[in-house]
Amino acid sequence: MGTHERKEREKEQRREEIVNAATKVFFEKGLQNATMDEIAEAAELSKGTIYLYYKSKEDLYLAVMNVGSTILFDMFDNAVAKAPSTLERLLILADSYKEFFAQHRNYFRMFHFLQNQQLHKQVSPEMREISQLHQQRVWDLAVGILRRGVEEGLLRRDVDPAEMAVVLWSATNSLLMQIDYQYEHWKHSLGIDMERVLRHSTNLLLEAIMTEAGRAQYRRHVAVPVA
Amino acid sequence: MGTHERKEREKEQRREEIVNAATKVFFEKGLQNATMDEIAEAAELSKGTIYLYYKSKEDLYLAVMNVGSTILFDMFDNAVAKAPSTLERLLILADSYKEFFAQHRNYFRMFHFLQNQQLHKQVSPEMREISQLHQQRVWDLAVGILRRGVEEGLLRRDVDPAEMAVVLWSATNSLLMQIDYQYEHWKHSLGIDMERVLRHSTNLLLEAIMTEAGRAQYRRHVAVPVA
Amino acid sequence: MGTHERKEREKEQRREEIVNAATKVFFEKGLQNATMDEIAEAAELSKGTIYLYYKSKEDLYLAVMNVGSTILFDMFDNAVAKAPSTLERLLILADSYKEFFAQHRNYFRMFHFLQNQQLHKQVSPEMREISQLHQQRVWDLAVGILRRGVEEGLLRRDVDPAEMAVVLWSATNSLLMQIDYQYEHWKHSLGIDMERVLRHSTNLLLEAIMTEAGRAQYRRHVAVPVA
Amino acid sequence: MGTHERKEREKEQRREEIVNAATKVFFEKGLQNATMDEIAEAAELSKGTIYLYYKSKEDLYLAVMNVGSTILFDMFDNAVAKAPSTLERLLILADSYKEFFAQHRNYFRMFHFLQNQQLHKQVSPEMREISQLHQQRVWDLAVGILRRGVEEGLLRRDVDPAEMAVVLWSATNSLLMQIDYQYEHWKHSLGIDMERVLRHSTNLLLEAIMTEAGRAQYRRHVAVPVA
DNA sequence: AATGAATGAGGGTTCATTCAT
DNA sequence: AATGAATGAACCCTCATTCAT
Incomplete structure (x- = not known):
């Protein structure tokens, strides 16, 4: 009815x-x-x-996080849809993540807050499941693009796409976290501009996983040299 | 008396x-x-x-962390003392961190737990000071070696040693954290061996910041190709 | 429903x-x-x-006090209702306070305990408000009678009714407090019967604020000479 | 030795x-x-x-109070020594108490704080004894003057000097306490100037316990009418 | 006489969760 | 479905006093 x-x-x-x-x-x-x-x-x-x-406060917390995951996925999805080439899709993915960080800082924090907590005891299995599906979806999208990059000869054959994804995501994440809560510390104590570091780190890693052909195409896009 | x-x-x-x-x-x-x-x-x-x-629970927590910092520093210090060349010192530093992770997982976790918490309100100024000194000491040691590497022409002149340190430490850290609490997830859901990823990540980044001369010397040390 | x-x-x-x-x-x-x-x-x-x-222990304390205030007000109100003349209302008011002291010693103590404490930090604004209203109510009743006394020519025109109330209440209170916790001391160390002192004090003050007419009427009521 | x-x-x-x-x-x-x-x-x-x-915190508290008692006694003693007549001694006594209140507010507060506390459990018998002696000394001085006033025909024969002392001290005290911690309350909520009330109260009571002769002499001293 | 390390009972307040209605 | 009253365990920190040295 x-x-x-x-x-x-x-x-x-x-x-x-x-x-x-x-x-x-x-x-x-x-x-x-x-x-x-x-x-x-x-x-x-x-x-x-x-x-x-x-079922619990923590379930609710995860539900909120899932909204964040969805936002991130949508940002990725929209961005990728616009990009005409695999390389551009790859680059726009990285940019989208920084954009997500900039626009949805609170969700970003939630993601990483949860990582360092051992409080997952009250989470219901269903919610955990759902939460993982959300993350998986984002992940698949990213790995898909990298795989395509390998197939197109932009990225090194000898590196697994999933591994590349982990490395890139992991390094970016880590630096964004530093930017989030210790930007001033790095700036003043050590004179380091973490946003610059992030750009360099991304460049270094991208170039490191690219083939010669990839690097050539890449440099036509970005005029910014490594330092 | x-x-x-x-x-x-x-x-x-x-x-x-x-x-x-x-x-x-x-x-x-x-x-x-x-x-x-x-x-x-x-x-x-x-x-x-x-x-x-x-003076407080949090002070006590920092006191425990300082023991961890000291252990890490000592491991670094001992390792570096043994290495005959700057390149080896650099490599052994990275290894030592992984060793620290392996041997003192709990301290490693404490370090990163504290990063995502802004609960330092009950910390006494003295303890905060001491704690920062401990961290600074470790940091100085690492940056010192990188600086030496630049001076000796092993590492790129166009990248700031402190920035290199941030990038390396940050990427390593991030992967170690994944290994720590989600090793199984990566392994089974995605078939990724994170320890292998970590090795690759380190290699990629090291090569990325090296000069040609550095890379040459590096490859003589490690027989392990990137994949 | x-x-x-x-x-x-x-x-x-x-x-x-x-x-x-x-x-x-x-x-x-x-x-x-x-x-x-x-x-x-x-x-x-x-x-x-x-x-x-x-909301807090102190709120609860005030709630108890408000019961006391209500009891006092009701005693006053009942007493006043019975008295046919303003003079009698005035006298019965004083008696009622002594009666309150006799019957509800514990509430009396609470009132005066709170005076010497500035611990009202945990009190919620609402409770503070209510508490003040209770006290105000009692006060207004007393001052109203004294004002009436002035209007009827029983009490001196040159003394403000509110001031009279303060003086009477204040002197009575102070003696009751002594009676409460040091009756024996005054009795044995100094041979003073504080209850007698209280009666005298009240008489002295009442006569002091009365006009000739008031005193004349007063003496017709009380046969008890000052000593 | x-x-x-x-x-x-x-x-x-x-x-x-x-x-x-x-x-x-x-x-x-x-x-x-x-x-x-x-x-x-x-x-x-x-x-x-x-x-x-x-022996205890409370003993120490009493020891501090004894210093206060001594100060008060000395103020009384000095003041009385200066006054040429019994009436003046009586008046100066009242002034001295107000002076004590003005100059040594903290001691004044201690006296009255202790009255409302049931915390005398930890006080040693010796300290309690000493403390009472201090208070007794002040008391004897005051009663002595009043007694003298009766003997000289200034004060009413039908009122016991000790009782007069209690009444005067008690009323004054009570008003001073109000002035101490609720001056503003009386001022703003009810428009009452408590210092004026105190003066009036003292006048009213003094006149009330005086003989005609006493009042005559008194009025020669103070030009301030009751209102 | 003087020390100061050690004690340990206490206490107001919070909050996720439950369950009778 | 919705409520919201009730629970009760938990928790950091304080401090007067003692006592071995």
């Missing part, structure tokens, strides 16, 4: 409202300092109702 | 006992989940006594 | 139960020495529940 | 140093918030040593 469907729709909508409220609170306070009371109040629902839709 | 000295020694020893007890508890539970009660019990002292030696 | 009203009633009842439990504990131990554990136990509720109804 | 005497002197001096340090700390923090650690540090002695000279 339509009744059933309407119910389902309303239920889904309610889930979204809760996530939106939680997003606001988690962004402001962080996982530890946010309280279910605050979230319930922000959602204009009772605390009990929140638990009807999400 | 000796009386005073003995007292001092005993006091220092007591501080150590407390740090040891705290180390055990923090390793098991993490900063948040460790309680001062547990630490006091592990130290076989009253809770009040702990506060006689350390 | 009735459901909502019943809930409200139960909630109000619960608040009362808590105040009653708190009253018992605060009377026995005082603000400092009473613990929320004791209060919770006395109320047969969990500590968390107490905080659901009162 | 001189040795013994010197020791005694040193001991007494040490006691004084400790009281001075405690005075400073108690004035700043109050009884509850002052800690023995602070006092020991202020005295430049170890905490253990403090306990060698005073």
Whole structure:
């Protein structure tokens, strides 16, 4: 019946409202300092109702993160769709990640906050599953492009596309994290401009995984030499 | 007289006992989940006594981290002392970090846990100072070697040694963190051996920052091709 | 519906139960020495529940005091209602305060304990407000009668009714406090019967603020000469 | 021997140093918030040593109060010595108390703080004794003057001098306490100038206990009419 | 006499989660 | 479905006092 469907729709909508409220609170306070009371109040629902839709605070946290993952995926997807060549797709992917960092800093932080926490005990298996699917999707997109780059002879045959993805993502991530919360430290204590470092790091790694042909095409795109 | 000295020694020893007890508890539970009660019990002292030696839980946490920093520095220092050439010193430094990761995983985790936390509010200024000195010492050692590498023509003149250090450390760190808490995930979901990725990443980056001369010398040392 | 009203009633009842439990504990131990554990136990509720109804220990303390204020107001109000003339209302007011002291010694103590404490830091603004209203109500009643006395020519035109109230209340209070906690001291060390002193003090002050007409009427009521 | 005497002197001096340090700390923090650690540090002695000279924190508090009592007595004594007549001695006594309030507010507060506390459990019997002697001395002085006033026909025969003292002291005290911590409240909420009230209260009571002869003499001294 | 290290009981407040309605 | 009252365990830090040296 339509009744059933309407119910389902309303239920889904309610889930979204809760996530939106939680997003606001988690962004402001962080996982530890946010309280279910605050979230319930922000959602204009009772605390009990929140638990009807999400099994725990940590589940809710992951739900918020999944929104972030979706945003990131969409940014990637849109960007890639626009780029005419594999090389450009590759480059625009890297840019998109920096863009995501710039535009959605709070989601970026959530991703990495969770990495260093051993608090995954309260997460329900279902939510963990969903969360991993979201991440997988992003991952597949990136690896796909790299694989294509190898096939087209832009990237080295002797390096596995997935490994390349890990290396690139990993280095970029790490530097973005530093930029996020210790930009001033690097700047003032050591005189290092981390944004410059990030550009260099990306260049170094890209060139390192490229073939001669790839590098040639690459340099036609970017006029910026390594230093 | 000796009386005073003995007292001092005993006091220092007591501080150590407390740090040891705290180390055990923090390793098991993490900063948040460790309680001062547990630490006091592990130290076989009253809770009040702990506060006689350390001003807060966070101070105590930093004290534990300083032990880790010292271990890392000593490993670096010993390693570097053994290496006959700048290139070897550079290589052995990277190896030492991996060794530190392998041997002292818990300290490694503490370092990165603290990065994503802005909970340093209860830290006493003295302890913060000491802690920074420990970190600085390690950093200076690494940058010193890179600088030497540039001077000797092994490393590119156009890249700042401190920046090189950031890039290398950052990429390595990021991968080690993945290895630490998601090794199995990469292995089984994606078939990626992260330790291999780490080796490749290191190689890629090292070669990327080297001069031709450096690379030549480097390849004589490592027989392992990039893939 | 009735459901909502019943809930409200139960909630109000619960608040009362808590105040009653708190009253018992605060009377026995005082603000400092009473613990929320004791209060919770006395109320047969969990500590968390107490905080659901009162925001802090100090709020709860004020809630108890407000009961005291209400009792005092009601005593005043009843007494005044019975008295046929302004003079009698004035006299019965003074008697009522002594009666309050005799019957509700513990509340009396609370009032004066709070005066010497500047510990109102944890008090919620709402509770502070309510508390002040309670006190104001009592005050207005007393000043109203004195004002009436002036208007009727019983009390001196040259003394402000509010000031009279302060003087009378202040002197009475001070002596009652002495009676409360040092009656025996005055009795045995100095042979002074403080209750007699209080009667004299009241007489002296009343006569001092009266007009001739007032004094004449007054003496017709009290047969007790000053000594 | 001189040795013994010197020791005694040193001991007494040490006691004084400790009281001075405690005075400073108690004035700043109050009884509850002052800690023995602070006092020991202020005295430049170890905490253990403090306990060698005073049995408890509360004993020390009383020791500080005794200094206050002595100051008050000396002020009274000096003032009385200067006054040529009994009436003037009586008036100057009242002024001296206000002066004490003005100059030594902290001691004044201590006196009244202790009244409302049931914390006398830790006070040693000896200290309690000493403390009472100090208060007694002040009291005897005041009552002596009043008695003299009765003998000289200034004050009413039908009122006991000790009772008069209680009434006067009690009323004054009570108003001073209000001035101390609620001056602004009376001023702004009710438009009452408590210092004016205090003057009036004193006048009213003095006149009330005087004979005709006394009042005549009194009015020659003060030109200030009751309102 | 003097020290100061050690104690250990305490205490107000928070909050994720549950469950009767 | 929705509520929101109730729970109760948890937790860091304090401090007067003692006592071995």
